[in-house]
Amino acid sequence: MPSRLADAFRAHPVHLQPKHLHDFTSLKELPDSYKWASDEDQYRAQPDPAHHEPVPVVDLSDPNALEEIGHACRRWGVFQVVNHGVPTTVLDRMENVAKGFFSLPAHQKLKAARSPDGISGYGLARISSFFPKLMWSEGFTMVGSPLEHFQRVWPHDYTQFCDAVEEYDKQMQKLAQTLMWLMLGSLGITKEDLNWANNSNSTTTTTPRGGPKKEVAAGSSSAAIQLNHYPACPDPDRAMGLAPHTDSTLLTILHQSNTSGLQVLRDDGARWVTVPPIRGGLVVHIGDLLHILSNGLCPSVVHRAVVNRDRNRISIAYLHGPPSNVRISPVQKLVGPSQPPLYRAVTWNEYLGTKAKHFNKALSSVRLCAAAPINGLVDAKDQKNNNNAVKVG
Numbered sequence: 001m002p003s004r005l006a007d008a009f010r011a012h013p014v015h016l017q018p019k020h021l022h023d024f025t026s027l028k029e030l031p032d033s034y035k036w037a038s039d040e041d042q043y044r045a046q047p048d049p050a051h052h053e054p055v056p057v058v059d060l061s062d063p064n065a066l067e068e069i070g071h072a073c074r075r076w077g078v079f080q081v082v083n084h085g086v087p088t089t090v091l092d093r094m095e096n097v098a099k100g101f102f103s104l105p106a107h108q109k110l111k112a113a114r115s116p117d118g119i120s121g122y123g124l125a126r127i128s129s130f131f132p133k134l135m136w137s138e139g140f141t142m143v144g145s146p147l148e149h150f151q152r153v154w155p156h157d158y159t160q161f162c163d164a165v166e167e168y169d170k171q172m173q174k175l176a177q178t179l180m181w182l183m184l185g186s187l188g189i190t191k192e193d194l195n196w197a198n199n200s201n202s203t204t205t206t207t208p209r210g211g212p213k214k215e216v217a218a219g220s221s222s223a224a225i226q227l228n229h230y231p232a233c234p235d236p237d238r239a240m241g242l243a244p245h246t247d248s249t250l251l252t253i254l255h256q257s258n259t260s261g262l263q264v265l266r267d268d269g270a271r272w273v274t275v276p277p278i279r280g281g282l283v284v285h286i287g288d289l290l291h292i293l294s295n296g297l298c299p300s301v302v303h304r305a306v307v308n309r310d311r312n313r314i315s316i317a318y319l320h321g322p323p324s325n326v327r328i329s330p331v332q333k334l335v336g337p338s339q340p341p342l343y344r345a346v347t348w349n350e351y352l353g354t355k356a357k358h359f360n361k362a363l364s365s366v367r368l369c370a371a372a373p374i375n376g377l378v379d380a381k382d383q384k385n386n387n388n389a390v391k392v393g
């Protein structure tokens, strides 16, 4: 089993490479390879109902924040946070890094291409290989320092971009820890209940730009930063920005630019609900590992990104996971004679490998008990014959 996050996909190389990406800006019509139609009807971009109950917004400075987070975690698996302490300037600076990178000509971006079995770099969404059609997006993943990639792309002014990422990472680490303990606290779980979490304060993703690689302290949590770009699309109703999925994290903190596109699945798969961008606000998703840790009490939210006709969209996901050596299993406190453990123990790396192999069936593949809730998702390849497949709209 790989012990470093960066090695999680070694055994599962992807065959769709960045060279398969089109130059989106030159396309005046949607090519067939991007048309999600007929067989993929369930995944077609559809408007969501205007008056659906909105995704909860939690003000972290509100004395009721813990209670509201508890409610959102159990009922939604997603919420937005405001007054979270991360300065808007830090978010804006990071958004500018993403905009700067994605607006480069294709040959420049390809200098930072992700290798087939690697985790970091520029490329198509990894989940693309599970679908017969391509997604209208491009991404850049950072695990560890982006220094090498940035030097290749911006040989003269990479430092300002590295600095923005480093500051973003620092702020997100802090917020992720705060949110994690609020989410767990709302379930009655304390630091004493998770021995691995006691010394996991010093987390690190990126390293200082010029300096030596920071050693990751034993017990420190791991993370990745994912930049996503969804260019304006000539036929948004037939395209898909990012197909429905759950995140393989404990939790994900998502910053979205001021263009909407993120949707979460609600009402047992009946409806997609848009998560509107809030200036300075951040979206928090529960990932599969927190779902496992909570013994199924908190759903890992199924979400997707749709695209727009006239506007580019950027999103930045901070993917927060446990220390790579830690086995995540349902917390003892939440297990009892009437609540048997629903999942077996997995490390983050092991789970990422499972996800790379089984995609939306990964959670059920680590399930111990038939009663464990799964979120109604099925692999696109199985959809034709499956009556319980997600219905959109």
Ligand SMILES: O=C(O)CCC(=O)C(=O)O
Binding pocket: 226, 228, 242, 247, 254, 256, 261, 262, 263, 303, 304, 305, 314, 315, 317
């Ligand atoms: O762009 C978005 O809104 C969603 C991004 C996302 O789900 C991801 O990066 O995992």
Ligand SMILES: [Fe+2]
Binding pocket: 245, 246, 247, 303
């Ligand atoms: Fe996601």
